Amino acid sequence: MDQEIQRPRLQKLIIKNFRAIGHNPVEIELDDIVVLVGPNNAGKSSILRAYEVAMSDGSKKCELTLDDFPNGTISAENLPEIVLHTIVYDNLPAEKWVNRSTGENIIIERWKWDTVGKPKRSGWNAVSQDWDETGVPWGAANVANSRRPLPHKVDAFSDPEEQSSSIVKLLSTIITNRVKSLTVKNGEEEEELTEFGKLLEQVKEIQNKIIAESKEEIEKAEEGISDLIKEIFPDYKITFDARPEDDLEKSINLFKAGSKLLMGPATGYQSTVDRQGSGARRTLLWAALRYISETSSKNERPNVLLLDEPELCLHPNAVREACRVLYELPLNSNWQVMVTTHSPAFVDVSKDNTTIVRVERDFSGEIKGTTLFRPQRAKLDENDRKLLKLLNLCDPYVAEFFFGGHSIIVEGDTEYTAFKYIAAIHPEEFKDVHIIRARGKATIVSLIKILNHFGTRYSILHDSDYPILESGNKNPAWTTNQNILNAVYEHVDPSRVRLIASLKNFEFAFLTNEVSGEKPYNALLELSENTEIAENIRLLLLSLINHSSPIPTGCLEWSSLEELFRHYQDKVMTSLQKKD
Known part of the structure; x- marks a missing residue:
């Protein structure tokens, strides 16, 4: 796009002491699409409201009531404050308001309320590097509003x-x-x-x-x-x-x-x-x-759509269409989109213009916003996006891991079904666990890149496979083992990742029927009829949640390809000894 026809866009929104949000600022990095996830009453709707309030400067909507102040009281140490970073290309204000530290023209404005009613708007002076109380960028509120993207807010309830x-x-x-x-x-x-x-x-x-x-x-x-x-x-x-x-x-x-x-x-x-x-x-x-x-x-x-819970009242067939409309809106026009959602169907990690932010309360009750995902930081390549797009089509709920809990990546349908069964009969033991079904070994690598971006603990269970097929040909799946390990070591702290391989494959390691066209169904039958198999898989799931728990027989926690290869050599030697 030529710079002459580029329009203003939002870069960052910082909020503190506003409604449910407390003294610790919540900072939202803005992209074409921003998806806010998290539990109820965590402040997601307050974030949507904050931009609308700032953009309503000069009108009644910008006037706060006592209910908008923390705990419904006015405290000089905890005054509501909204800061907005806007990237502009023309109609620039005076030079002192233009921050070019990133190579772009960024205008930083602040709205602060010392009492109920109207706020005091001020601008960041790029020369003095401080808030300037003597003037504001663009002057009058209506002129300044016209220089920023126009908000369109639709509430859920x-x-x-x-x-x-x-x-x-x-x-x-x-x-x-x-x-x-x-x-x-x-x-x-x-x-x-x-x-x-x-x-x-x-x-x-x-x-x-x-x-x-x-x-x-x-x-x-x-x-x-x-x-x-x-x-x-x-x-x-x-x-x-x-x-x-x-x-x-x-x-x-x-x-x-x-x-x-x-x-x-x-x-x-x-x-x-x-x-x-x-x-x-x-x-x-x-x-x-x-x-x-x-x-x-x-x-x-330019416009900004602020949409609360887009999944409400939609027929299941309409959910995917609604998601498509949201993601295409910024591609076809000068729109940015910020939504809150409890539905993984509205999270599409295959897109390259999407930021996922989890909004939640910490142990002290303070609300924080954590940027979980930005494609450029997750270092996804074109193959990753292709695999994730296909995965999203097959399973629109694959993105559940953005909503919290302990994440476990599994390779296929059989282990996914088995773990879901175990979690269902032991709900208290596995109540906050997300099983992520990769539906293929190569996709595991793409999912690891996303979870690494979180910087949190997670686990992986995959099939070890063997370097040589029974036909004598090389097995391409064996090479993927090294790709998985390389991706794990890109985590900021690889010790927070537990990598376990089912020796040969999950069915061979834990079930009695390895080859079947109905593997997930047969797994359910075996688990429901064989308490020993069910207990072994329960222990496996526990070891994937608690990284200090011992792993059951049939799998291997590994950190080098040599470890897996030694297991393969042992199997070959055992087979030869049996033949002798």
Whole structure:
């Protein structure tokens, strides 16, 4: 993308003493897609709200109540504070506000409340390297707001009227901005949206043209979104009940505040969105986002979608489509997306523009935000992304390990099924364990790279295989053992990883039936009928959780390929002795 047409984007959001977030700042690194995961009441929604508050400077939404202060009290040592880093390319403020330490133009602003009501906004002075209380970047709040991406927040549990209002506002803003960008011209060249002020000087002469072009854009939106709605509600359509503003000279709004979005059967009664069911409202939201994504251009004003729990009220078939819409929105247009979720289906580690942040409370009760995953830091190559994409298609819940607990990578379906069975009959013993099914030996390496990025403890169980096949040919799976070991040693502290190999394979090591077309099913039968096998696999699972626990017979904890090879040599010698 050429720098001339690049638009502002968010780089970092820092929050402290705001709602559930305490004195220790929560720092969010922003990407095209930011997925906030973590338990309930950990502050995820507070993070979404923080950016909306900062961007509402100059309006009532930016005014805090006592409930927004820590513990509902005002303390000089614990005042609410929101800091925003924005990367800009044009319309720069005065030189002292521009931080170029990273090679980009970063504007750093802070909002601080010393009491209920309005905040004090200040800017970071790149010259004095301190907060400057004598002025602010870009001056007036409305001017500064126009230099940053515009927020669109949709809450999870707000009442139907608020949800309806959020969707109508989202569509109205996008349509309005597109109409403005289409009608503002200087000679033969189309002007940028930020030059829309020139329209006000000519409003008397071009008002009819603006209204005509806005109607055309509305009709296109109605038709496009109605087509998408029909995929779920076949006989439905939408009508955007928009009315022109009487006095454009005093407002940049093209439509009255009372404009409504109607929805219902094409040949029947259409009611406002707030009168629709939860499923219909969420379907409309996704249809609107998909329409915006598929019809946007990179030259539009940048936007930020702040979405709370996108999985709510979605039919299972709609979840994958909703995830696709979210991930494609930044690719097709000037959008960034920040969502909170409890669903692994909305975490796609195969994408190269996604940051995963876990928000949780520590032992002292303080909320912290930990960046679990950024592709460039995890050092994923194209083959890793390909494997992870295929894995995500096969198992949309593979990303459960982002949500906490002790992670165990296993190679195939049989061990995954066996461990799940053991965990189900011993729930207290294995209540916080995530079994990650790699569905192939090569994919284990890609998953290790991601878990290394966490810096936490985890375990791996894979088949040792043998260097030579029974046919006498070399076994390609043997080479992957070294790749797995190399990946483990890239952990910041390899001693926190336990690497265990099932000797030859899991079925050979722990079950009685090695070769079968129904291996997972046969494993369940054996576990349910043979208490000795079940106990052996329980001990194996315990050893994968507790790295100091002994491992059962049938597997080997290894740290060099020579160890595995010695086992193979022992097996060959034993076989020869039996033949003799």
